[in-house]
Amino acid sequence: MSHELTDHQRELLARVLQHGGVLSSPFGHSDEDALLPALREAIAALEAQGLITVTAHDAPGQGETLTLTEQGYAALGIR
Structure with a gap:
């Protein structure tokens, strides 16, 4: 299975x-980390x-x- 991933x-x-x-x-605090919303979107997409x-x-x-799944390892070219 091929996955198109952003950097x-x-x-x-x-x-x-x-x-x-x-x-x-946690990845940061919502009030302090301006990148948190984009990170949440990336996590949801993955x-x-x-x-x-x-x-x-x-x-x-x-x-x-x-947690990486088998497909996650495969997307990274592992296994």
């Missing part, structure tokens, strides 16, 4: 990969493509855990 999406997948395929957040799974932490506002 930003590829970078995000690579960041998850660098953390052993699982990256926990999840919609099946390249990552997003699991919310138990406490509200504590972020999520991003």
Whole structure:
């Protein structure tokens, strides 16, 4: 399966990969991080493509855990 990824999406997948395929957040604070909305959009798009799974932490506002899927590894040319 071929995935058309932006540089930003590829970078995000690579960041998850660098953390052993699982990256926990928060990614910043909504009031302080102007890039957070774009990051959220990139995460949602990668999840919609099946390249990552997003699991919310138990406490509200504590972020999520991003996990590469088999398709995510394949999109990076791994496996």
